[in-house]
Amino acid sequence: MAITLSIVIVIILFCNFQNKHLETTHYTYAAEQLGADLEGYRIVQISDLHNAKFGKNNQKLVDRIRECEPDMIVLTGDLVDSNNTNVDRAVQFVDEIVKICPVYYVTGNHEYWLEASEYDELMSGLTRAGAVILDDQVVEISRGDAKFRLVGLDDKSIADGTLGTLLNNAQNVAHEDSEKKEFTVVLAHEPQYLARYAGIGVDLVLSGHAHGGQFRLPFVGGIVAPDQGFLPEYTAGEYYMNGTEMIVSRGLGNSVVPVRLFNYPEIVCVELVGKH
Template identity: 60%
Template structure:
């Protein structure tokens, strides 16, 4: 017959084991969501020449009010270490479900101090109420960040340049890109567009490079399957991370940094994208 002491001892061990397993799960998911990685891409083109050879673009996408260290110092240090010529923020700097505009602005302002920074909206910006959106955009402008609202700018390095186009998230699937580019000629064109599923639109204009995000890497990445689900693409999404080519267009999709409706990632580390332009 099992004594009362032994029964209590067994229960105590079970509680300890259960607690240990819970702690392991928490640490595992924290690591999955906070382990920053840098993925480097080289984009070669005959259109890239002179001082543009070796030009570095760091892409930040889907920040969603995330934090990586105190005041995001860990994230900022990694960005600095890439020695970028410019930084581009491709939407969802804030999260409409747990909005923290101050955190977004503090991060953006610190990035702007590293190098010139360019920004386009994502869907979460337009899910904010009008007052919060105005505070965000005004704060970004006051920080010296260039907001590209369906417009383009020339990016210079030495005697060479390329065209940087920023698409508003509300105009990814219409004729806006066509209208922007119809009278604008450039040797090399880079488009910032938050959502990747409109690649047919982008490639139809024969742009050279598209930097996108939105898909969160498919949220959960499984062996032999890749990303599980992405906004705008549903289950088994096609464009979730990395490099895609269509016609003469290369599209790079960032897995992003933060989370939103689904609060955790699995085998899908937060990502900083670094693109180096090379003469080819």
């Protein structure tokens, strides 16, 4: 019994470490169109939190985000979990990170699996906290004389023509430099539509949804991901297609499968630099 109990304790501690050991992954994105005033601009991406807790009131997670010294924080969906929903915890987390810098949010599939009352409570709570809900919206981000376009896709709009329409409309209302292609960052929860994003010619896509493949094995990578099945193609890291780069976050929380394996929760930090 003592041996069995020891084994059980070790397994519990191991699983807890796999689920709670935060990692920050740093990327550098070089853009030809980036103005000098945006040199070194940092975007921190938080994806697939699924109501997970990292310390009391998520303070450990908040502190790690602050350490990145971001200029912007983007939340790319599944902030809550539809199977174990805690709207207050999600809003409280956003209440803290808006104190660091501007926060932009797009929905994931779990937000649309909520009860209508929970969904409304979440959206109103995020708005009160000061986050910008960017579902099917385009905003211009500027610092000094430089700017770029930030596009958010509602999770229901990922697989249709919404992205192209949003960018065409933004281009039509642009001022005199409309002939010049503006650097564009897209927030889209699901990565399996890379061909669609690349077909429209966006520069950088920040995505999540795949949970890093849940279990990651050497020389194999992720084992299973939502909407991609076994041995999924897009689970974590950088992917390229026709001039478009997509960065996929491993996410932070779990949903149906409660344990990660060799797949630590991830904060993504992207630094923009000019291509010379």
